[in-house]
Amino acid sequence: MVENIKSQMRKGILEYCILSIISRQEVYTSDILEALHGADLLVVEGTVYPLLSRLKNNGLLKYRWQESTDGPPRKYFTLTDEGQELLAALNQEWGTISKAINKITK
């Protein structure tokens, strides 16, 4: 029960975090995974791939292929204009939510 709620909370903010990571610079999938691992936000990587695909299909992300010398070709992601707009809206929303949660839980 507790784990399920925690997992749902993390999943809910994962899209926002992914958009935020990609907005900083052009990144490839493993960079996103490392950033999420580093922030202790990711339990397993499997949740990220469907999200990336969905964000791309909704026109929020775009990618280009780059050959790699030590592995398969890599997808490098950037935000589209639509993605930038959504991120700005989410930043604002997160500020509101964060204030509300702090107020309630104090």
Next chain:
Amino acid sequence: MKLTRSINLQGVVFTIDEDAYQLLKDYLADIESRLPQDEQKDVMDDLESRIAELFQSALFAQKSEAVTIEMVRDVRARTGEPDEFGENKRPKLKREWITRQGIGRVLAIVLKVILIIIALQVLFPVLAIIFALLMAFFGITIGGSALLPALGFELLGGSTAWTCVLCVSVILALAMPVYMLVHWIVKYSRERKHPSLRFWIITLLIWILSFGGLAASAGKMIKVNGPDLVTAIETFDQMAEEMADEIAEEAD
């Protein structure tokens, strides 16, 4: 000594142990089956690329040349169980039932049902044809020669072609309803679906045509003088009396 295979993950070729290959193949197939159609290619490509990277790191770290089952398990623990990728689209009840009963038992039941269906499909039409042939034979010989004149019909005799038309018509007239019924039962038990409208139209047309053939051939081979029921009843009475007399004489 272990059997190995060669696989290609997003352009990177790996040598992999047979047991590791089976585990990886089932894992990827399970994930793919859970993904929506429009996401399948993207997600599977990304996942395969990631697995390729992780295998390369593991092979380098362990100074190994073949991917082992432990490496696949490690990768799986990192990338996540298939349910992290989406809901299982296969019906739960069926899977649980298969697990509980054992696949061998399920296969045996399936085979039995298939055999019964085949037997029914073969048996019913064969029985229908035999029955129809018997009916046609007795109808034409006994009925035609003894009963029809008594009922006021006059036998004209007929060409071989019309006799064939009559036989085929009788067979179809009797066999088609049986065939329709068997096909309906088999289709419904197998697919939980009723036969298509096309099936009903074609079979009913054939059935109706068989009656047309029956009427046409009978028209050519039998002349109707108007059924004389009184004569027919008198003839049957006479036949019955003669039979009774014969029995009585034999008894004496």
